Amino acid sequence: xxxGIFSAIGTAAALSIxxxxxxxxxxxxxxxxxxxxxxxxxxxxVTSDPDTLFPWKATQFQAVNVLQNIYxxxxxxxxxxxxxxxxxxxxxxxxxxxxxxLTLRQGVTYSDGSAFDSKDVTSSLNKIxxxxxAAVARASLSSVKSVDAPDAHTVVLKLSGPDAALPANLATVxxxxxxxxxxxxxxxxxxxxxxxxxxxxxxxxQSITLARNDTYWGSEKPKLDGxxxxxxxxxxxxxxxxxxxxxxxxxxxxxxVAQTAxxxxxxxxxxxxxxxxxxxxxxxxxxxxxxxVRLAIQCAIDRKQVLDTAxxxxxxxTGPITAPAFKSDPQxxxxxxxxxAKAAEYxxxxxxxxxxxxxxxxxxxxxxxxxxxxxxxKAQLAEAKITLDLEVLESGAFVDRWVAGxxxxxxxLNGGRPDPDGMYSRYFTSKGNLNKVAGYSxxxxxKLFAEGKATTDQAARKEIYGKVGAELENNAAWxxxxxxxxxxxxxxxxxxxxxxxxxxxxxxxTTTLN
Amino acid sequence: MRNVLAHNRVVRRVAxxxxxxxxxxxxxxVMLRAIPGDxxxxxxxxxxxxxxxxxxxxxxxxxxxxxxxxxxxFSWLGNMFTGNFGYSARSQQSVLELTLHSLPVTFExxxxxxxxxxxxxxxxxxxxxxxxxxxxxxxxQVVSLAGLSVPAFLLATTLLSIFAASFGxxxxxxxxxxxxxxxxxxxxxxxxPALVLGFGIAAPILRTTRTAVLEVRSNDFIHxxxxxxxxxxxxxxxxxxxxxxxxxxxxxxxxxxxxxxGAVVVEQIFSxxxxxxxxxxxxxxxxxxxxxxxVLVIALxxxxxxxxxxxxxxxxxxxxxxx
Numbered sequence: 078x079x080x081g082i083f084s085a086i087g088t089a090a091a092l093s094i095x096x097x098x099x100x101x102x103x104x105x106x107x108x109x110x111x112x113x114x115x116x117x118x119x120x121x122x123v124t125s126d127p128d129t130l131f132p133w134k135a136t137q138f139q140a141v142n143v144l145q146n147i148y149x150x151x152x153x154x155x156x157x158x159x160x161x162x163x164x165x166x167x168x169x170x171x172x173x174x175x176x177x178x179l180t181l182r183q184g185v186t187y188s189d190g191s192a193f194d195s196k197d198v199t200s201s202l203n204k205i206x207x208x209x210x211a212a213v214a215r216a217s218l219s220s221v222k223s224v225d226a227p228d229a230h231t232v233v234l235k236l237s238g239p240d241a242a243l244p245a246n247l248a249t250v251x252x253x254x255x256x257x258x259x260x261x262x263x264x265x266x267x268x269x270x271x272x273x274x275x276x277x278x279x280x281x282x283q284s285i286t287l288a289r290n291d292t293y294w295g296s297e298k299p300k301l302d303g304x305x306x307x308x309x310x311x312x313x314x315x316x317x318x319x320x321x322x323x324x325x326x327x328x329x330x331x332x333x334v335a336q337t338a339x340x341x342x343x344x345x346x347x348x349x350x351x352x353x354x355x356x357x358x359x360x361x362x363x364x365x366x367x368x369x370v371r372l373a374i375q376c377a378i379d380r381k382q383v384l385d386t387a388x389x390x391x392x393x394x395t396g397p398i399t400a401p402a403f404k405s406d407p408q409x410x411x412x413x414x415x416x417x418a419k420a421a422e423y424x425x426x427x428x429x430x431x432x433x434x435x436x437x438x439x440x441x442x443x444x445x446x447x448x449x450x451x452x453x454x455k456a457q458l459a460e461a462k463i464t465l466d467l468e469v470l471e472s473g474a475f476v477d478r479w480v481a482g483x484x485x486x487x488x489x490l491n492g493g494r495p496d497p498d499g500m501y502s503r504y505f506t507s508k509g510n511l512n513k514v515a516g517y518s519x520x521x522x523x524k525l526f527a528e529g530k531a532t533t534d535q536a537a538r539k540e541i542y543g544k545v546g547a548e549l550e551n552n553a554a555w556x557x558x559x560x561x562x563x564x565x566x567x568x569x570x571x572x573x574x575x576x577x578x579x580x581x582x583x584x585x586x587t588t589t590l591n
Numbered sequence: 592m593r594n595v596l597a598h599n600r601v602v603r604r605v606a607x608x609x610x611x612x613x614x615x616x617x618x619x620x621v622m623l624r625a626i627p628g629d630x631x632x633x634x635x636x637x638x639x640x641x642x643x644x645x646x647x648x649x650x651x652x653x654x655x656x657x658x659x660x661x662x663x664x665f666s667w668l669g670n671m672f673t674g675n676f677g678y679s680a681r682s683q684q685s686v687l688e689l690t691l692h693s694l695p696v697t698f699e700x701x702x703x704x705x706x707x708x709x710x711x712x713x714x715x716x717x718x719x720x721x722x723x724x725x726x727x728x729x730x731x732q733v734v735s736l737a738g739l740s741v742p743a744f745l746l747a748t749t750l751l752s753i754f755a756a757s758f759g760x761x762x763x764x765x766x767x768x769x770x771x772x773x774x775x776x777x778x779x780x781x782x783x784p785a786l787v788l789g790f791g792i793a794a795p796i797l798r799t800t801r802t803a804v805l806e807v808r809s810n811d812f813i814h815x816x817x818x819x820x821x822x823x824x825x826x827x828x829x830x831x832x833x834x835x836x837x838x839x840x841x842x843x844x845x846x847x848x849x850x851x852x853g854a855v856v857v858e859q860i861f862s863x864x865x866x867x868x869x870x871x872x873x874x875x876x877x878x879x880x881x882x883x884x885x886v887l888v889i890a891l892x893x894x895x896x897x898x899x900x901x902x903x904x905x906x907x908x909x910x911x912x913x914x
Contacts, residue, residue, distance in 0.1 A: 122764075128634050128681050128876055136638040208645040213638050215646070266683045281682035281689060282872055283864050284766055307766060309862045313748055317755030318764025473628025473877065480632060480640040491637070503641065510641045 117590035118303045119571070121582070122315035122327035126282045126308050130268050131261055132253035133205060133212035141250050142328075142582045143285055143306055147188075148253035148270035151179060151198070152244050156575045156584070158351075158400060158495040160244045164193065164254055164271065164294075165232075170533060174239025181230045185294045187256050188268075188275035195226035200257035202234075210261070214251035216503055216510045217243075220530075239531035241538060242498035249494075273299040273586035283308055299586040300573070316566070319343050325568045325590065328580060331445045332391035335564035342569050347562040348576040349392075351399045351493025351500075354383075354446070356437070356454060356556040359516030362485040364433045371553035373423035374435070376412035377461035378454065384559040387449035392561040397501065397546045399493045399560050401578065403539055405546040411553070420461040432462030437486035439467050440475035444490050450558070451488045482513040493560075495579070497542040502526045505549065517554040608894050615890040619883055620664050626877070630654050630680060633877040654680065667883060677880025679873075686884045689869060694888065697858070697865035699770060700788065701850035703781050705843060707789030708796050713839065715793075716800025717832065723805070731797055738794025747787045747860040754783065763861040784861045788854060792846045799842045803835035810834075837904045844900030851896070852889035 127140035132148050135141050153163035165179040185193040202224045205212040220240040225233045236243075246252065259269055268276040273295065274287035285306045289299045307324060309315045312334040318324040320341065329335045329345075339345045356374070364370045380394045396405025412419055424430055435458075439451040448469060455465040465486070470478065478484055494500040504515035506526050512518055525548065529541040549555070565576040570591050575584040631650045632639045642650070651657045658666075667677060676686035711734075719731030755761040762779035770777045807813065808831055816830050855867035862868075866885060873881035 125875075126681070126872070134634065136635050208643055209649045211642060211646040211650050213635065213641060215643075216641055279682075280766075281679070281684055281692075282868065283862075305766075307764075309764065310859045310868075311748075311862075314751060314763070314860055314862065317751050317761050321755045321759045321761035321764055323761060323764030471627070473626060473633060476632045476636055476639065477627045479637055482640075489637075510643070514637075514640050 116300065116302045118305060119301050119326060119585070119588060119590055120305045120307050120324045121585075122309050122318055122324040123306050124308070124310055124312060124315070127285065127306075129265070130276075130279075131265050132250045132255070132270075133210065133214065135250060136213055138580065139306075142580075143287075144253065144268070144270075145250045145272070145581060145583050146274045146287060146304065146585055147268050147272045147276055148250055148255075149185070149193075149272050150248050150250065150252050151254060152248040153583070154245075154248050154495055154577070154579070154581075156577055158402065158578060160248060160495075163248065164198075165247075168244060170239070174531060174533070175236050177234040177236060177240075177243060179232045179234070181232065182294055183230055185271050186292050187271055188290055189256070191256055191258065193254065193256070193271055194229040195232050196229070197254055197257045198232045199224045199226045201252075201254045202232075204255075205252065212251065214246070214249060217246035217249075217252070217499060239533070241530055241533045242496045242502075245494075245496035246499050274304060277303065293586075295586065297587065300589045301585065304585055313337075316343070319566060319568055322568070325571050326574065326588075327566045328582075329564040329566060330561075332389050332562070332564070333445075335391075335562075335566070336389075338564075338566050343566050344569070346565045346567070346576050347391075348565065348578055348580075349399075350560050350563050350580065351495065351578050352490055352580075353395055353397075353399050353493055353560050354388075354392075354450060354488075354490050354558040356558065357484075357487040357489050357514075357516070358435075358553065358555055359482065359485055359487075360554065361482075361516050363435070364427070364429065365435065365485060365516075367427045368552055369423045369427035370429065370433055372411055373420045373427065373433075373461065374458065374463060375410075375550075375553040375556050376416045376420040376423060377458050377463060378556060378558075379415035379457060380407070380558050382415075382457065383450055383453050386453045387446045388559070388561060392559045395557055395560045397549050397555075397557050398497050398542055399578075400495045400497060400500070402495075402535075403497045403542050405543070405550075405557075407557075409547065410550040415457075417461055420463075424462065432464065434464040434466060435486050436466045436468060436484070437488055438475055438478055438484045439469045439488045440472050441469050443472040443475065446561075447488055447490070454488065479514060482516065493579075497545065498526060498530055501545065501549075502530070505545075505554065515554070517549075517552070519548070519552070521548055604898070608898075611894060612887065612890055616668060616883070616887055617664075619886045620667075623874075623877075623879055623882055624660065626874075628877055629656060630877045630879065631656075633875070634680075663879075667880070671884060671887070676884035679878055679881050681872075681876055681878060686881050689881070690866065690885060690888055693864055693866040693869045694892075696767075696769070696863060697851055697854060697867060699777075700781055700784055700854060700858075700863060700865060701847055703785035704788035704792060704850060704854075705847055707785055708792035708846070709843065711789070712793040712796030713800050713832075716797040717804055717827065719797070720801045720804035720808070728801075731801060735794040735797045738790050738792075738797070741790075743787050743791055744856050744860060746790065747784070747857055750783050750787065751860065763863070767862070767864050780861070780863070784854075784857045784863055787857050788850060792850070795842055795846065796839065799838050800835065803838045804831055807831050807834045833907075837908045840904050840907060841900060844896055844903070848893040848896040851892045852886075 123139050125139050127143050128137045129135050129140055132144045135144055149164045151163050151165040152160050155161045164182055164185060166182045168177060168179045170177050181195060187193060204210050205215055206218050220236045220238060221234050222237050223235045227233060256269055273290055273293045275290045277288040278286040286303060288303045289301060293299060309318055312329055312331050315324060315327045316334060316338040335345050358365050358371055360366055384390055384392050384394060394407045396407045398405040440447050451467045455467055458465045479487055503509040503511045505518055505522050507518040507523055525541055525545045529538055532538050532541060563580045567574060572589050572591055574588040678685055679689060715731050715734060719728045722728060762776060768776040813830055816826055854865060855871050858865040858868040870882055870885050
């Protein structure tokens with residue numbers, strides 16, 4: 078009996094190899110259609126399934142990437158992260174800065190065919206501000222007192238004070254404009270947006286397929302017929318899927334994987350990220366309350382060394398602000414290079430010449446380099462008589478402690494934003510909703526952030542946030558280390574995709590398969 | 592009298608099964624809640640810090656986390672009896688529906704792997720036992736040592752990169768096809784994962800076969816049969832293997848049970864949407880309903896496989912039947 082099965086399996090196995098070896102290479106060719114012609118279905122490899130399809134609650138990278146292609150926002154970012162019109166064609170701030178008037182684009186429809194107008198905007202903004210919807214972007218609208226719609230194509234926001242960061246804050250998918258007829262329950266199952274693509278099919282934990290939205294409002298229509306986000310949990314497995322032609326585009330986090338993928342038919346583009354790695358210091362705990370102790374830590378760390386040892390030199394040493402338009406200069410900080418003598422001097426000033434001990438939480442598994450960073454920081458600080466006790470936690474435990482502000486120090490990778498106010502005021506103003514986590518605020522910072530928000534002139538804003546950065550670093554609120562890269566892998570057929578510093582896949586709308 | 596006894600045995604057996612399943616239910620429920628973080632922080636990550644108390648309460652109500660643990664446990668268990676396994680907040684699908692998709696996939700993978708393992712393990716084990724301390728015995732030792740010591744994830748990634756990079760053979764990079772949708776593609780997709788799993792299981796099967804065959808061969812009835820002139824082939828298959836089957840079946844049943852819940856790593860690497868991956872994703876996302884119900888289904892499958900193994904060697908071995 079067993080012999081019979083053996084030969085059957087043997088034949089099946091041999092057959093399957095023989096079949097694949099001829100079917101596989103032709104696979105992508107059949108889906109891409111004729112050479113040089115637009116269209117086709119692009120397969121994007123992603124490591125996990127979106128955790129929600131409801132844009133107001135989506136913070137997971139994979140979810141944001143998918144939803145950005147389905148939903149529309151009032152404003153958008155271009156490839157250099159400047160704020161450009163989206164569903165709002167234009168906007169105007171009143172002289173006193175207390176009124177923002179938005180003119181909406183006309184002729185826009187949702188994928189279910191209903192028309193987009195000011196009613197959808199007022200309902201969306203009001204619901205985002207309502208606490209019970211638990212929309213994560215609620216705090217970005219804290220300056221909005223009321224939302225009015227004088228006509229179908231105009232929306233007027235009354236503000237409690239000038240808010241220069243508001244247009245940028247409106248550009249994230251957490252501020253997606255939903256149809257006023259839709260509910261969260263409905264959209265969780267059947268997304269309905271105004272974006273360049275529309276939801277077509279979902280197979281849980283396997284794939285999400287989008288189809289081109291033919292009624293998309295943009296002057297340039299999307300060229301692909303569709304995009305499939307295919308879940309392949311392991312980044313190395315995505316590389317092999319690209320090598321065998323089953324996947325054409327993927328974003329990698331692990332520098333090691335990106336290095337091995339480069340070459341052959343795969344091109345890797347490196348984009349500096351807005352996300353930043355930092356050693357967060359909680360100034361409300363123990364010895365860290367003394368600015369001299371914090372400065373001693375800041376002088377004892379060679380950031381380049383952290384980058385080199387923990388992240389294979391893949392990234393750039395950074396100051397607080399990572400957005401291209403407002404970028405901090407890492408040379409403008411106390412001890413721009415490591416200075417152990419200075420560190421000892423600061424410890425002396427703090428009255429701790431014998432050294433201090435700091436406990437740091439580190440997350441295991443949330444991102445690739447965390448533990449290595451912690452270990453390098455520990456080794457460097459030990460040479461300055463500063464003991465860094467590492468507590469390595471499973472990512473759920475790390476998030477719990479981090480959210481509660483229950484740590485002395487944290488080795489963290491934080492998300493960056495294109496606007497410095499959106500990025501840091503929630504952390505470093507005394508009333509910011511993440512101030513408990515940041516563990517630092519000061520009257521100077523409160524004043525500077527208020528000033529930055531009230532100023533619309535770009536050059537003046539840049540100067541103000543320069544001062545914010547200096548204030549943060551001179552007080553060593555945190556120790557900013559480096560920003561990594563996003564690695565966008567594409568196969569040779571993919572053209573027209575523009576990687577962004579935010580890791581966004583919004584340029585799928587200009588992508589073609591040749 | 593006999594009937595009552597037999598009846599009692601069945602009752603005891605069923606009571607034992609229910610007890611085991613209840614124990615599993617309590618354990619998984621408690622352990623899941625002992626893991627730091629809940630569905631809210633799992634979904635929002637560090638953004639959860641920005642939630643106001645009112646927002647958090649609203650979310651807790653939505654996920655049913657505002658109720659007492661006692662209430663949560665019994666309402667979940669009660670619902671399972673009515674066929675309501677709970678819902679995945681992530682995919683908006685019922686856990687029953689998810690399980691009905693993923694369980695057959697893992698089942699197929701397990702069967703495929705076991706068949707591969709038996710095809711390798713049993714003949715090699717018999718070969719090794721045919722002459723102890725010979726080169727063929729040594730070969731058996733090497734194969735089983737390799738099977739036991741090479742980690743599945745290593746073998747899996749190595750095979751995947753060799754096949755994908757050198758031959759362009761990577762059916763697992765495509766969307767998953769079930770046996771009914773596309774049998775050929777399904778076979779291709781199952782081939783590498785089953786090879787990896789089968790290789791790991793072949794080792795214990797090989798060892799068990801070798802030991803069992805050696806033991807059976809030392810029995811008097813084999814000598815008698817040989818003396819009566821039974822041809823060597825028939826002797827090996829009918830007399831030796833036939834009598835060595837009980838430990839092999841036990842080992843196979845045990846491995847099969849493990850496979851139903853334990854193929855996680857291999858399913859993850861080859862992106863096979865089986866039940867192991869369903870649990871893993873559930874744990875990562877702290878989807879209590881998904882993990883609890885799926886683990887219970889796996890436990891049930893394990894218990895049933897054990898029962899079937901028992902029944903099977905009653906059939907094979909008259910001695911067990913008699914006792």
